Amino acid sequence: MMKSLLYKEFRLVAHPMLYITLAFGAMFLIPAYPFYVIFFYGCLGLFFCFINGRENKDTFFTATLPIKKRDVVKARCLFAAAAQTAQILLSIPFIFVRQAVGMGANDAGIEANPAFFGFVFIMFAIFNAVFFISFFKTAFKAGKAFLMAIVPLCIFVAAAETAIHVPGLDTWLDTSAPEMMVRQIPVLIFGMLVYAGGMLLTYRCAAGRFEAVDL
Template sequence: MISNLLYKELRLAAHPNLYIFSAMGALVLIPAYPYTMIFVFSCIGIYISFMYGRETNDIYFSSLLPIKKSDIVLGKYLVVIVTQLASLFISIICAIIKNTLIPNNNPVGIDANIAFYGFGFIIFTIFNLIFLSSFFKTAYNAGIAFLKALVPIILIELLIEVSVHFPKLQWLDGTSQELLVKQLPILILGVTIYIIFTMWSFKISTKRFSEVDL
């Protein structure tokens, strides 16, 4: 069932731009760039895909299938999670290449290191919690839901990029083995928060969508 839902979403419901924005993780190859923007691009890709689904009446036609309403929500969550993890995976591969060829730190803001990806999971968590739960309140107003999520994630990204310029927080910007080990708790915390709050968001979205009259 899960594989069928995911296949349907990726094959029929996802907008082509979803894949393009997921590949933006490769921007970490640029020596001087605000790398946290890759998380924004991933969120934009998801938003465009939801808008595309709205215009094609994807949720309405999905409701005609012999599946539960909660399965429709699950399908959307699966494609969001896969998209976010794919973006992170592409970024990690490119970050390894970049740090091998150009070991200098990113002068613009935080470098692509363990702390960076921990913060990435937290940003995605906030997006999922706000955007998805807001969207499934009506299963239609994707634009309003996206704006609600965009403001806090932009503020958090600015905070992350600026924070590494303070002397006491420069350890967040390093890529040496010693600093990467020191950054591990941030990654563990980020992954934990992502799992717990995305599951919580799914429960909220399922409950709200069950009350929507299609």
């Protein structure tokens, strides 16, 4: 059943904008560009998917199927996780291209390195938690949920960018030197664990709220 629900998400809910954002990894080739913006577009792509599903009454019709309402939320969470993970993986080749052509350091923020991607996973976790839990409170107000999610996301990004200017952290987090990137791997692993645990908690909270919604 879950396989069928996921198939439905990708065929009926996924907005074209989501697939466009998967190619935004190419923006790593823009000189002096704030890299977090690349993955903000991924969040925006998900927002368009929720709008698309709402306008097509997908949530309502799916909930009328002989399935648990929690499965509706689970399918949407898995769909989001697949899209966000795909965006990260598809962006990595462009980082190697950036290094191969010798573009140098990023003057607009953190370097594209393991620590950065650890922070991206945490950024996604924060967005998902606020957005999903807020949206499934009504299963309708996607715009309000998105605005609520953007606030903590921006605060986190600002804090992460500030951290790379702290003496000691700058030489650890804001570098693409091979010997330092090895030391950044724990940050990446921590970010992935936060993302996985956050998505599980997000699903449970959002599912609990959705079960109380009278459609």
